[in-house]
Amino acid sequence: xxxxxxxxxxxxxxxxxxxxxxxxxxxxxxxxxxxxxxxxxxxxxxxxxxxxxxxxxxxxxxxxxxxxxxxxxxxxxxxxxxxxxxxxxxxxxxxxxxxxxxxxxxxxxxxxxxxxxxxxxxxxxxxxxxxxxxxxxxxxxxxxxxxxxxxxxxxxxxxxxxxxxxxxxxxxxxxxxxxxxxxxxxxxxxxxxxxxxxxxxxxxxxxxxxxx
Ligand code: AMP
Numbered sequence: 001x002x003x004x005x006x007x008x009x010x011x012x013x014x015x016x017x018x019x020x021x022x023x024x025x026x027x028x029x030x031x032x033x034x035x036x037x038x039x040x041x042x043x044x045x046x047x048x049x050x051x052x053x054x055x056x057x058x059x060x061x062x063x064x065x066x067x068x069x070x071x072x073x074x075x076x077x078x079x080x081x082x083x084x085x086x087x088x089x090x091x092x093x094x095x096x097x098x099x100x101x102x103x104x105x106x107x108x109x110x111x112x113x114x115x116x117x118x119x120x121x122x123x124x125x126x127x128x129x130x131x132x133x134x135x136x137x138x139x140x141x142x143x144x145x146x147x148x149x150x151x152x153x154x155x156x157x158x159x160x161x162x163x164x165x166x167x168x169x170x171x172x173x174x175x176x177x178x179x180x181x182x183x184x185x186x187x188x189x190x191x192x193x194x195x196x197x198x199x200x201x202x203x204x205x206x207x208x209x210x211x212x
Contacts, residue, residue: 001079001080001106001107001108002074002077002079002080002081002082002083002105002106002107002108003081003082003083003107003108003110004082004083004084004085004102004107004108004109004110005028005083005084005085005109005110005111005112005113005207006085006088006089006098006109006111006112006113006181006186007019007084007085007086007087007113007115008112008113008114008115008174008177008178008181009113009114009115009116009117009170009192010115010117010119010122010166010167010170010171010174011122011126011163011166011167011170012117012121012122012123012125012126012129012163013115013116013117013122013192014115014117014192014196014199015086015087015115016030016032016035016086016087016136016138017138017196018115018196018199018200018203019032019084019086020136020137021196021200022084022200022203023084026082027082028082028083028084029077029081029082029083029084030084030086031070031073031074031083031084031085031086031088032086032087032136033061033066033069033070033086033087033088034055034086034087035086035136036069036073037051037055037061037069038055038133038136038155041055042133047065047069050065051065055157056156056157056162057157057162057165058157058162058163058165058166058169059165059169060090060091060169063091063093063094063097066088066090066094067094067097070088070097070098071101074101074105085098089177090173090177091173091176091177092173092176092177092180095177095180095181096180109184109186110186110207110210111186111187111188111206111207111210112177112181112184112186112187112188113188113189113190113203113206114174114177114178114187114188114189114190115190115192115199116189116190116191116192117192117193118193119167121193122163122167123160123163123164123167125140126158126163127158127160127163128140128141129154129155129158130142130143130152130153130154131152131153131154131155131158132145132147132148132150132152132153133150133153134147134148134150135147135148135150137152139152186210188206190202190203190206
């Protein structure tokens with residue numbers, strides 16, 4: 001049976017860092033929709049050209065396009081996979097699409113964790129964020145990727161005006177997502193101002209408690 005966890009949280013709240021930790025140390029599969037879109041952009045696929053404008057401006061890609069990408073990924077995942085959804089769902093409609101998939105396949109949601117962080121701290125982190133275009137590693141200094149030696153770059157959507165837009169979009173959907181997962185009894189919040197190791201420890205406890 002597939003088991004999965006949903007990571008909610010504004011850009012810069014550390015979802016990707018934790019998803020990478022759980023992927024590296026526990027073999028969880030990280031499903032980052034943003035990362036999948038960036039791959040399509042880099043490889044100049046048909047889907048990439050369809051979503052380019054949305055991603056560059058920091059707008060949400062339409063739900064049907066996003067879900068078809070997610071569905072492709074899920075169809076290829078093994079029957080006993082452990083999956084972390086990183087950046088999906090972004091609104092209640094997407095959450096319902098995921099619920100339907102979960103009901104149809106018998107997958108089990110362990111928890112929906114929201115990484116809570118003030119906007120100004122998210123902005124500060126994103127303005128200092130360096131990204132590996134090869135493996136998706138994220139750091140806070142320029143230089144080389146510790147995983148594969150690629151030169152770390154700034155993401156094109158990490159400019160101040162686009163960041164502010166992404167943060168305000170997050171706010172407009174956050175409460176419907178919170179309510180959705182509260183109703184399902186799966187909502188957990190984590191203080192994302194804590195250090196990455198502290199957050200990992202907290203999440204390890206949440207996952208164990210919820211049937212990992
Ligand atoms: P992220 O890497 O999560 O910050 O996402 C980067 C960009 O990809 C977003 O600003 C959106 O344009 C797009 N994107 C990622 N995930 C989603 C999603 N679940 N729904 C719609 N658009 C998304």
